[in-house]
Amino acid sequence: MPSSDVQLKKAGLKVTSPRIKILDVLKHPNNQHVSAEDVYRLLMELGDEVGLATVYRVLNQFEDAGIITRHHFEGGRSVFELTTKDHHDHLVCLTCGRVIEFEDPIIEQQQLKIANEHNLKLTNHSLYLYGECKEPETCEYNSESADHHRVGI
Amino acid sequence: MPSSDVQLKKAGLKVTSPRIKILDVLKHPNNQHVSAEDVYRLLMELGDEVGLATVYRVLNQFEDAGIITRHHFEGGRSVFELTTKDHHDHLVCLTCGRVIEFEDPIIEQQQLKIANEHNLKLTNHSLYLYGECKEPETCEYNSESADHHRVGI
DNA sequence: TTAGGTGCAAATTGTTTGCATCGCC
DNA sequence: GGCGATGCAAACAATTTGCACCTAA
Numbered sequence: 339m340p341s342s343d344v345q346l347k348k349a350g351l352k353v354t355s356p357r358i359k360i361l362d363v364l365k366h367p368n369n370q371h372v373s374a375e376d377v378y379r380l381l382m383e384l385g386d387e388v389g390l391a392t393v394y395r396v397l398n399q400f401e402d403a404g405i406i407t408r409h410h411f412e413g414g415r416s417v418f419e420l421t422t423k424d425h426h427d428h429l430v431c432l433t434c435g436r437v438i439e440f441e442d443p444i445i446e447q448q449q450l451k452i453a454n455e456h457n458l459k460l461t462n463h464s465l466y467l468y469g470e471c472k473e474p475e476t477c478e479y480n481s482e483s484a485d486h487h488r489v490g491i
Numbered sequence: 492m493p494s495s496d497v498q499l500k501k502a503g504l505k506v507t508s509p510r511i512k513i514l515d516v517l518k519h520p521n522n523q524h525v526s527a528e529d530v531y532r533l534l535m536e537l538g539d540e541v542g543l544a545t546v547y548r549v550l551n552q553f554e555d556a557g558i559i560t561r562h563h564f565e566g567g568r569s570v571f572e573l574t575t576k577d578h579h580d581h582l583v584c585l586t587c588g589r590v591i592e593f594e595d596p597i598i599e600q601q602q603l604k605i606a607n608e609h610n611l612k613l614t615n616h617s618l619y620l621y622g623e624c625k626e627p628e629t630c631e632y633n634s635e636s637a638d639h640h641r642v643g644i
Numbered sequence: 645t646t647a648g649g650t651g652c653a654a655a656t657t658g659t660t661t662g663c664a665t666c667g668c669c
Numbered sequence: 670g671g672c673g674a675t676g677c678a679a680a681c682a683a684t685t686t687g688c689a690c691c692t693a694a
Contacts, residue, residue: 352668354674374659389676394659396674410563412617414683415658429609438609448598449620456582456591458622464565465618467602469611505693507649527684542651547684549649567658568683649692656685666675 349403356388360396364406364420371428371437373415411466427465434471502556509541513549517559517573524581524590526568564619580618587624 342361346353363369363380372380378393397418400406409417411430425446429438445465453460495514499506516522516533525533531546550571553559562570564583578599582591598618606613 352673354668356675392675410565412563414563414567429606429611431611432614440605440609442601442605445598445601448595452593452595453582453620453622456593457625458582458584459625460620460622461585463618463620465616467606467613467616469606469613472610472612505648507693509650545650661680
């Protein structure tokens, strides 16, 4: 992963303290699917004073630059994650809020086929699977660390 | 399709004038993917005075009763359609806003398989494909009737 | 008659914007 | 020094809610 400085410059964005802080928050493994409010809250907890408006602005800029990807899970607000090389979709546990990423070539292939059949060029897509843990023991609901992965639903 | 009266009673909802009007709007073939504001606007155009708050309330009740299904296309607001017996997904043309419904058993099957592999019971899912018309001629962008199918994106 | 439904206006929530100030290059 | 970035507060858009009034059962 390139340093945040380099990444920002490459995106044509001036290297500023709020941008570095926000990017570093997004890079933390515990913060893979966070909303703008989440980012703001996490910064506050770190003692970093960044305006909420700046968080929204920077997230939009990062999205435009392709650094992060926006998702619309159920529940209205936008959720962001670092853009990965390979496309993946999401499985969300409605019990514990855990988000699992997966890739499925067969589904991807069918999507292209369907778009083709309707004479459309596929530009992007969103696939979210919502489920419940079959075995409560394996559910992160009671886990300490679960909070950090949770999506507000 | 049962009469709106019967449908409402079956859902445990008192049969009132706003509810009948809203349900009838939703049943019109031109209004398959409409937002709350769309429903409100369509009612105004028909000369039926129904409060916007009531439209939102009734749409939520219909969703709870399973009469309609809510979708979150890109762009924030919720879009509703009558619940159909068979599940289907959506292909949205970003050029003309047209919404195409499709069913794909292979994709459905893969989804179950994936949820299973992660030990989750699949409760529901959402799949939206976004594309652009390959041939402008077949695109409804310039079509008169297109308005009625359009989704605000 | 009465529990539930409606309309209006005000409150919420998530997000964007105007503007004066501030900080990289 | 200048132009872009930031913070704050105000503006917005979509949706929900409190409350007095109305209406179907």
